[in-house]
Amino acid sequence: MPSRRSFLRSTSLAAGAAVLPSPAPGQEAPPASVPPSIAALKSMRGLARPITNQERLSRIERARRLMREHGLDAVAMMGGTSLVYFGNIRWWNSERLFLMFLPARGEPFYVCPAFEEDRAREQTSAGPLGAHADIRTWEEDEDPYALAAAALKDRGLAAGRLGIEETTFFTFAHGLAAGAPALHIVSATPVTAGCRMVKDAHEIELMRLANRATLQAYAAAFAALREGMTQDDFEGLIAQAHQRLGFQGGAGVQVGEFTALPHGSATPQAIRRDTPILIDGGCSVEGYESDISRTFVLGKATDKMKRVFEIVQRAQRAALAAAKPGAPLESVDAAARGLIAEAGYGPGFTYFTHRVGHGIGMDGHEWPYLVKNNMFGWTRSLAATPGMTFSNEPGIYIRGEFGVRLEDDMVVTEAGAELMTPQCESIEEPFQGLTSS
Secondary structure, three states: OOOHHHHHHHHHHHHHHOOOOOOOOOOOOOOOOOOHHHHOOOOOHHHOOOOOHHHHHHHHHHHHHHHHHHOOOEEEEOOOHHHHHHHOOOOOOOOOOOEEEEEOOOOOEEEEEHHHHHHHHHHHHOOOOHHHOEEEEEOOOOOHHHHHHHHHHHOOOOOOEEEEOOOOOHHHHHHHHHHOOOOEEEEOHHHHHHHHOOOOHHHHHHHHHHHHHHHHHHHHHHHOOOOOOEHHHHHHHHHHHHHHHOOEEEEEEEEHHHHHOOOOOOOOOEOOOOOEEEEEEEEEEOOEEOOEEEEEEOOOOOHHHHHHHHHHHHHHHHHHHHOOOOOEHHHHHHHHHHHHHHOOOOOOOOOOOOOOEEEOOOOOOEEEEEOOOOOOHHHOOOEOOOOOEEEEOOEEEEOOOEEEEOEEEEEEOOOOEEEOOOOOOOOOOOOOOOOOO
16 A cells, blocks of 8 residues: 555655665765765664664553553554554565454454464564464465454453554455454554654654655755756656665655646656756655655746745744644644735635645654644544654645745654754755755
């Protein structure tokens, strides 16, 4: 289930791979085709400290507390970021049922295809449960949901409230409901997102590193940018730079009038002097994401471009100032949106066509979100809390002309909120202090 971010990253990585094979961390001799600004980059991978199993055990205990608070008896999850978060298991999903069941009381257990047991045990042995994980297996001609129901009954959960992690296939949830009709199937989001939306110091450290790496990659790619390159060429440079830094990453690139489309266009585009360019992407460090957008010109910006850029700058600062502990999440969006409207680019979503930000962590987009009348009802009453991390990405999009978006990731602290990267100060010199001419 690829996200927009992973799709953009995969396409940019493919573009980069044609020029530069993935280097080993600390590679000293890049191919001659690599621009000097990218060849000069040094791997940052050694700065990343992996999440430990002790940390995952603490997460499991926190999930159990939330289960009791929300009246859930267990949570089920398939392969995905939540399974990595709690179990350190990276599972390739298919139509075959593989689930981790995390009870509010007692040890987690797994339901797994029998032919996958060795692979499952290899992964669970590296996780917080070690080599003694309880793995229930089913053969290809057996009903996996009957096995899951029996396993739940063994744990006294035959008639309990089972929370389903939000990315779990509907067919799995439906099968569980049919196989154990006394179960009450509900959403596990208050538990899984309840754990994941507030980051600890180690998680924030990894995210800060991912942000630093992405900004360095952008700066190195910008130094190698030349008029006449296509957007694919520039995406390839950004992917190369991330690879040199030791991480998988990339960005989508839009040029000229296509910068007015927040998620861009697949139309072939070429870099032209004095024309806006919008890049949007990030990288992953030990599973934690960055998400940074920059809008700039290669050459001279018009007065209108500069004016719009300055409005977006101020809107980003307004959102940052509003993201104080205890503030309603929608007030962060309102601060940026109100400023943009007052500057003549309103009302509402007329020119600033999307929310000001989304949660970010192991997923590029995750709970909670910064927008009025949040469509995800569970978060409507949430307030900014120290440890929450968001994108901060106001934009103004003028169809047929150009768009400007500035995006940095921010973390809510006890004192307010702070960006993880320096705010972009110039539409003509977007990476001041990070590049050499």
